[in-house]
Amino acid sequence: MISLEETCNIYTHPSRISFSLGLLLALGIYISYVPQHSRIIRRRSSEGLSPLFLLLGSTSAFSAFINLYLVTLPARQCCSIDLTAFQCMNSQVGFIQVTLQMIGYLLVLFLCVFLTRNSVDESRTEYEKIYLSFQWFLAYAFVNFVLVIYLVFYQGEANAVMKFANLSGILATVFAMFQYFPQIYTTYRLKHPGSLSINMMLLQTPGGFVWSLSLFLQPGSKWSSWLPYISAAFLQLILLSMCLYYTWNTDTPGSEAEAITDIERTNIETGENQERQPLLA
Template structure:
């Protein structure tokens, strides 16, 4: 009875116009904020400066958050079919659309780093091997999540959502933890290389303040769960630290010279790797 009351469609029938407009604009802005990062990886054809662990943990965090909001908004989607008009339905699903676009935007960075730099002379073969391994770990983990959610749907198909909601909260906690941990290897990588590399400053300038606004937007959604907005509030704080580091290095370090030296080091490393690989093939023949 308590669950049925909690998920009453009445909670979605009086949407706040300001919250809806803010949420809609954020949904567009969230994906657009990732575009500078996509463009930078495509232009440089290198993932230099981006930590493979950062991309893996961030993608896992984004997908866990997507699983969370997918489950949390099940009642809203059911109400859309039964009782809500188009505007009410759109308002009830703004949070889901936001997190979906965020997950797509972030995971696309990973995809571009793995497949867009594969044959580039600017990409470290060693680093690319780590990226590829991490990407397949992410794909396997995402598939397991999807299969488990399908299994929980079968358990709760009689109408209850206890198991699904419990898994949603677990996914939210996992997303929060990963959102925090993901910045540790990236902060370390940036500290070591002393420049942003393929990490986009415009992306972080857009996302850092946007992260706080987005957290508030998710918090103010009807039937909001703490596990849905907390990951983005935590991530915004750590992204601010990373942004300040990159700005500091750009202002006080010879960034262009550092990046040129990094590209030269990668070229020498790849040349050495190619010669070593050629020698192995020759010895086998």
């Protein structure tokens, strides 16, 4: 068993260059999601986004957040003992990065749920699937939240905490790997990106490899903390390649406009049918 003093020694010689790069990477991670947020806001539609992709991505991001929160608990204990403010901040760079990544991804799901709800450009069938994904995510987050409170504040056993941290890292990896398969299938079926932002993937795909290396080089890093991101980076590269191929070789603007037109027509027809139904059976 490694003593707390030995653990704290890991964080006593931080690199200012590594710290600065880590914070810049954290900012870049969040900024990389802005094109996706903007595309959903502009289109007012989730067309092209797989509900299962949104669910698995959200649970992966939340699981990675839980993993880093638990893995960095010893560092935060060291902060209250003998680390300087700079040493303490440096020990939390990985956690800051994962937190911003989680916020960026969850905003995608939240925008799809709350911004497109009454949009004429949003398929009612797809919205119901996305809302169901949102409910499943809330249930998953609640269960994890309760377990973390129990393990950290009531049981307090370090081995149990680390086992759950590793489990969260494994789940984050599995979710991150499988999240891209339904989206790859959706993009292949539609033959256009739709509301999926190519600009986001152009930023995130190379950034995913850099971020994985950054997490790997963090003091006290665990394999369960960086594995989700290296796995996701490879699969996102495949998805990006597909989107670029369809953009360069097909009439993407025409396909996307036609898809939105079909959605609008279906929504209008459905609305008219509902209005024509008698109020009393």
